[in-house]
Amino acid sequence: MANSSPTVTIGLDCGTGGARAMVCDLDGRVLATASRDYATTFPRPGWATQSPAEWWQAACGAVREAVERSGVSIGQVAAICADGTSSTLVMLGENGEPLADAILWMDNRASPQARRIEQSGHPALRRSRAGVSAETAIPKILWLRDNDPDLFRQTRWFMELADYIALRLSNRLTLGQNHTINRWFFDPRRGGWPEDFFEAIGLAGITTRFPDHMPILGAPIGLLSAEAAAALGLTTETLVVCGGTDAYVATVGLNTLRPGETALITGTSHLVLPTVDDDVEIAGLFGPHPDCVAPGCFVMEGGQVSSGAVLRWWHDLFQDASPGRIEDMIRAAQTVPLGANGLMALDFWQGNRNPYTDYDLQGAIWGMTLKHSRADITRALLESVCMGTANILGCMERHGVAVRSMTAAGAALRSPFWLQMHADTAGVKLRIPEVGEATAFGAAIAAAVGVGAYGSLQAAADRMVWIKDEISPDPERHAEYRVLMELYLDTYSALQPLMHRMAQRNRSSPQPMPA
Template identity: 60%
Template structure:
């Protein structure tokens, strides 16, 4: 069948660093990809912001690059679906224009509000019993009301990044069922919005500022607007399909659509996402989130705020300076791999923007100790990378200790570009890691959702089963696993020793607006 006869779909991923567009046929063959970056600003310690207009500009550039590179007739591109980072809060005025920069998912300015919400012990907290994440949208909206009341008053609507992209594509204001289930305390099985909880914490009537049309993942929102079609180079007949939280959309791109399968999302942050049919709570883990990916099933969530972003920080501030004129990432990884397990006594913590799971403590900070004159920058990098792998293992241990064992994971994202990183994660965890043919599972998952919303596949599970294929498996070295297990104990005990000091430092640095 010629390209002029086949059907194609676009997945658009609004990531932390930029927009990524992917074009796939209905058999899961990726035809082309394109990216365009945007900036993040850090106005104060723990804060992180982006400009929504930059997202839309980058999305249009990426899709135009994609279409140019693919040379596919645009009338054969039937649908587009956008996911986004979450919780990245967008406040809109009556004219649907942003009233302020978007508060990025990693921003932890709302830690006091999250602590206050946790102390309420409200039944709405059943999926975050040990603590509300300061990353989530509701604490951030409460922060805005308490600290920027004039902006709060001007903000008619609150949405997520994926909702904003859908708005720009269709002109329709919607709220994704996926992201409000796993981030906004919405529970379709227990009455929807927890109005009493919102009133109790000081957000009485807030749901009136949430779009009333709630769209499940993979549902058609409508046709693209002529203006958006022109900006992206698409046909006016293109269907726009509801996306959701980037990592949850990536579960489709990894075919994690059945109980017992687990997604391992790597990038600026790491996520471990088991799919289960059990409505079971695990202390320190978020969930179980019902029906937000596959109807009838639940998703558990364990995440690290800082993982790939730590390695990126090292590259940008140290790696490029140490290795000018060459591939700094490759050189960094090569030198770190040459350092023995345990980094010759260096121990690091990966809490550079706090800890999401299992401690749910955003007052924690990164640390590294054990330095001697023997140690080199490669030792430091090795210790930092090990801390990321230990953070993942800590989540897996928490799940297993509460009746949700993870026996293997399907991986996507940045770690797939490094055999060293993948092997370390397999060795530290002591489980096999499956690598799919398409490692960019987030944009690919959005494309899979697009195919369902356009009526080209029957269901999300059917589409994923048809389009996703396995490439290879990274088996753990159990001898290395035993050595890492000893080093992991230092990671755990370092957290226990330092967290009181870290809390004191957080109070010292806390900004009262």
């Protein structure tokens, strides 16, 4: 028997590892969640791909289970909103079917194309003062033109993961403004698409292959199609609402929408996202991106490509010989003193997004001796991620964006030890929200706005988001980490030339293409 709870919305987060559905009421209470995993393939060094069919299958399973767990009737589900990993490029044919696996955000095969785009010096690059990211869609499209011309020619529509899920939900082609502003060089304040820029980099006319319906985050798209309703176990009365880039949607779930507030999104990758009111670029960072979340505000961005992904990689190497949870591995690292008994690591397993924007960098660990244990290396990896975050914050502060507190979300919330390490390394207070899965939660909040329950994302977040705790940095540990930070930066400077040589060697070495 269904209960008589208020009307609900569903936030659907399509992350790197899987789809997560969250059912929320209009006051921000989470009624149920459910998730389904999907696989990532790594066909060549630096490449990463996923199957859109697996996304949809996982999304349907997660939504069905979450609704069943929530106890609400399907008639109470007012709206659904999906976010997705940013810059995961989908190639569709004339009939709207994927022509190949999607090129995942962390795929850095387009590093040469990104450098070529950067060398154009075009004014459209003003929000890429850090450099053009090889993760983003436009370098990937240019890579397809250069290296897979048949697929490039056959592709009728280019879109992001979140747009593809919206298409499967509503049967309507869209390209959400949230990610086109922060990733595709679209600027709503400067005429929209920079057509002369695309022409200059060899993609003249490419915007004819972008869907022309470009809703903002939280805008309604249309009702669930009959096919989607059947697959999800919902009704065709449920509204589909536009989502966007996962981390930017999470800023809604953390209510960091006012200038002076900053989100720290943790997971497979890390992102630091301050909301600001000035249109001032900072070398080493992306942005400021206008109106991509809250109208009238800008979002700066500093990110790490591989943070939680490094820990997952390290954990999985031992899974056959020593099964256990990542949490157990982190718990063992708590017994290791600060500094990991003389180990230093760089968190560049898939390159560096900020502040170097260099996808020819690779991960590194040095200082190892026969005395070191698995726990020592785990501690060094944990510290490397924290120092990568602190490096981004230092870049911000040197250019006038001083961050004194961050509201945290994501996988790191499962480890108070790692959260404290983040605070100690950066010297910044962390605010802990009631709902830590801020990405799916932000999508559910956006769905509430789309269905008209609130007049704006800010109004909805003010009502639905709550902070439950704070973590302050320890001054003594922060002083020790400042010394380690110098070693981290010196390690980067010393190894960068060698890493570039290795990346060039990998690109020039012939490797068989996947079947």
